[in-house]
Amino acid sequence: MLPLANILARPLRTAVSVLAVGVGVALFLVLVGLTGMLDEIARRTTQVEAHLMVWPASDQVVVSGGLPAEKVEKDLEGVAGVEHAIPVLRWPFKMAGRVQNVYGIRPEDWRYFASEDQILEGRALADGPEMVIDARLAAAGGYRVGQTVERWGHAFRIVGIAKEGVAGRVFMPIDTVGEALQQTSRRASFFYVRVVDPSHVAAVREAIRERGLNVFTLEEFYDVLASSFIDMDLVIGSVVFVAGFVCFLVILLTVYTMVIERTHEIGILKGIGASRAQVFGLVLSEAGLIAGAGIVTGFLLTWGGRALILHLQPLWTVEIPPLRYLLAALLAAGGTLLGAAQPAARAARQDPVESLRYE
Known part of the structure; x- marks a missing residue:
């Protein structure tokens, strides 16, 4: 040719x-x-049994802010149509050679983030200086159940490994994170909000926005995240x-x-x-x-x-x-x-x- x-x-x-x-x-x-x-961050962050995310009005979604958790939780649960407000304290935490975002949550709220069958090894989160990590982080860093990780001048024990895809790569009790950061009261970076009737999400969202908070649905999270980049x-x-x-x-x-x-x-x-x-x-x-x-x-x-x-x-x-x-x-x-x-x-x-x- x-x-x-x-x-x-x-x-x-x-x-x-x-x-x-x-x-x-x-x-x-x-x-x-x-x-x-x-896409991967957005997918993981929205893998929660909730309908809305609520942030401080002045914060971007990539910044760990701080809200008085108990006060805002009470305020949110006072909105008509809200079933439950789930506080999350997010903070950077280095593992496997890279900074991860710790999800500080109340142990009783774990059920909204993962089901029992998503725990591959160990157990779900409880109180105290402990953590649950996802399988991808465990593989990348060679972590195993029972291992201790020292950060912030504290030792945290890995008690469980969750299936890849849960909202955070690292979960700790919210009060444990607060104590390590020397916070005098419980703080939250943002809240997940469950609505009683999903058909009323728009009305609940508007009512929360009137309280001066930044609120959006989980489906909108990618666009909000992309706007930060x-x-x-x-x-x-x-x-x-x-x-x-x-x-x-x-x-x-x-x-x-x-x-x-x-x-x-x-x-x-x-x-x-x-x-x-x-x-x-x-x-x-x-x-x-x-x-x-x-x-x-x-x-x-x-x-x-x-x-x-x-x-x-x-x-x-x-x-x-x-x-x-x-x-x-x-x-x-x-x-x-x-x-x-x-x-x-x-x-x-x-x-x-x-x-x-x-x-």
Whole structure:
């Protein structure tokens, strides 16, 4: 096949072009995959038998704030339609080499966060300096039931390991967390709220909002969380744009050089009757082969990069939906063909007599 033979005639240049396309594809997919951490956090945080989340009005959802737990709980449970208010004191706690968010909860509220069959080892949370962690954290840090973890000048005993997917990776009694932080009274970063009748969620939400608190449904949590990382889309977009532009330039220069080098051969083709469309199609076919090889290379780099990230950071989530692979392939193919369009048009317009004179 002529297009394949043409690109293989300069293997190093072709390899650089393929790698440029592949790196662009991999950058796009890996960055998109890393945004899966937001999805994973949102999924876990909403795996609670509740309908609403209530935060201090001035806090962002990623910040551990502080509300007087007993006062706000009483106020929330005084709202018509509220069945139960569940205080949570969230605080950073380093385990497995990474900062985790401890969920300080009352032991009697554990049933809202996990059922008995979600405890894989040990038991559920009780009072005292103890913790329950999820299976993914246990695997990443090599933790086991009965092990003691020392933080904040205190020793906490792991009493249970829960199935991956529960709201927090680390659970402790709320009063234990408060004591470790030297709080003089029970505080809460936010509340989960259960509503008696789910059809009245909107009315309950409005009544809570009138009390000057930030309230939203669990279904809205992802949007609220994403708003705290609003610069992330800008960063991803900028990196993808730069990668795409570099890819475009590499393809443009590669194909342009190929056309210049083969000016004489193009003249021969046109001299024996090749039309402009045929010459244009020939050059685009070569660019298409480079794009195809680059896309495959990009997928391989993506899978390798994902495996490396998860090896180095086992608690990270890199989720890449199948449609994103299709989008990456279309973007790479489009960018490659766009970069090849001008050199292909130049080749198609070449005068056969002038081309044959070219040395």
